Structures are given as structure tokens and as C-alpha cells.
Amino acid sequence: GAGVSQSPSNKVTEKGKDVELRCDPISGHTALYWYRQSLGQGLEFLIYFQGNSAPDKSGLPSDRFSAERTGGSVSTLTIQRTQQEDSAVYLCASSYRTGEKAFFGQGTRLTVV
Amino acid sequence: SQQGEEDPQALSIQEGENATMNCSYKTSINNLQWYRQNSGRGLVHLILIRSNEREKHSGRLRVTLDTSKKSSSLLITASRAADTASYFCATLPKGGNNRLAFGKGNQVVVIP
Numbered sequence: 001g002a003g004v005s006q007s008p009s010n011k012v013t014e015k016g017k018d019v020e021l022r023c024d025p026i027s028g029h030t031a032l033y034w035y036r037q038s039l040g041q042g043l044e045f046l047i048y049f050q051g052n053s054a055p056d057k058s059g060l061p062s063d064r065f066s067a068e069r070t071g072g073s074v075s076t077l078t079i080q081r082t083q084q085e086d087s088a089v090y091l092c093a094s095s096y097r098t099g100e101k102a103f104f105g106q107g108t109r110l111t112v113v
Numbered sequence: 114s115q116q117g118e119e120d121p122q123a124l125s126i127q128e129g130e131n132a133t134m135n136c137s138y139k140t141s142i143n144n145l146q147w148y149r150q151n152s153g154r155g156l157v158h159l160i161l162i163r164s165n166e167r168e169k170h171s172g173r174l175r176v177t178l179d180t181s182k183k184s185s186s187l188l189i190t191a192s193r194a195a196d197t198a199s200y201f202c203a204t205l206p207k208g209g210n211n212r213l214a215f216g217k218g219n220q221v222v223v224i225p
Binding site for chain 2: 033043100
């Protein structure tokens with residue numbers, strides 16, 4: 001594809017339900033990031049994948065959050081037992097190499113009701 | 114805590130004027146990047162400046178980096194209404210984790 005693709009664009013879920021957010025990075029990009037952005041705020045780092053290395057999960061806010069990246073490509077961010085404070089835009093980005101220009105998807109707006 | 118901290122937080126200017134925003138950071142970096150965000154969705158990369166560079170230009174954008182003061186500035190010359198957006202700086206720390214750390218962003222409004 002031409003860019004980073006995220007799905008769904010919007011997700012409304014009931015408190016307590018699990019959600020899965022998907023990110024398709026640009027082909028060939030070895031680095032993949034997940035960030036969270038609350039309304040009017042900056043980007044909060046969640047997790048970072050680089051090639052086959054162990055992911056940097058230090059930004060995940062609780063054990064309800066997990067992410068995986070299969071085959072070095074598609075990544076899924078899973079939030080279990082969603083809470084209202086999880087409501088935010090979840091942004092995925094990829095880059096050809098670590099720390100270089102990052103390409104962002106359009107994000108998934110998650111609303112927990 | 115976030116690496117980048119932009120200042121000022123909000124800026125409103127007339128079309129044609131220049132817009133300047135600043136970013137400060139706390140630790141040594143490999144590079145610093147500026148991004149633009151429209152309508153609260155995906156960010157678009159604007160420019161990357163490495164730690165051994167002091168100034169960089171791209172079109173109407175001019176970025177400076179002062180590693181002794183741990184600060185950077187982004188100048189947009191001859192602003193246009195389409196420049197209305199939020200602008201974020203992001204830093205890649207040296208010798209450690211490889212995560213890009215973003216600041217809180219600057220809201221810039223260009224009035225036609």
C-alpha cells in the first residue's frame with residue numbers, strides 16, 4: 001500500500017469489552033510504533049517494534065494492553081476490559097529504520113461508553 | 114515525562130506573517146523531528162535535523178537546533194491558511210531506547 005493503514009477508523013465499544021486495533025505498516029519498514037493521543041494532548045508512547053527484536057513495551061499503561069506484530073508486518077493492539085479512560089485516538093507509525101522519518105496512519109478513534 | 118516541550122502552546126497569526134515555535138528537550142539526542150497534524154488525526158513528517166546539524170531548510174520551513182541549550186525552533190515563513198494545524202517536535206534520544214518522544218504540540222491558526 002501507499003501508506004500506513006489503520007482499521008477501524010472509529011470504534012465505539014461498551015465498557016468492559018475487548019477491542020483489537022489493526023495497523024498495516026508500509027512494506028519494508030522495520031520499525032513500528034503505537035501511540036495514544038487524548039483530546040488536545042500530545043502523543044503518549046505505548047509500544048515499539050524493531051525487526052525481530054523484543055518489543056519495547058514500557059509505555060503500555062496497564063496489563064490490559066498488549067500488542068503483537070506478526071511476521072514483521074501487521075500489528076494488532078489489544079485492549080482488554082476497556083475503561084472510559086481508554087477513549088482516545090490510537091496512532092500507528094512505521095519507519096524504514098529506527099528513529100528516522102516516521103509515517104503515520106490516520107488513527108483509530110476509540111470511544112468507550 | 115515527554116522529551117519535547119513546545120512553546121508557545123497556541124499561536125494565532127495573519128496570513129503572510131511568519132510563525133515561530135520552539136521545542137526544548139532534556140536529554141542528549143540523535144535527531145529532532147517536526148511533524149504537523151491536521152484535525153487530530155495522522156501526523157505528517159515535516160523535517161528532521163540531526164544532532165550535528167545547526168540549521169535546515171525545506172521550502173518555507175526553517176529549523177534550527179541548539180544542542181547546548183537543548184532546544185529547537187521551527188519557523189514557517191509567509192504563512193498560509195493551509196498551515197493551520199498542530200505542530201509537534203519529536204526527539205530520538207541518544208544511547209538508549211529508540212522511541213520517538215513527542216511533545217504536547219503547538220496549535221497554529223493562520224487567519225486569512
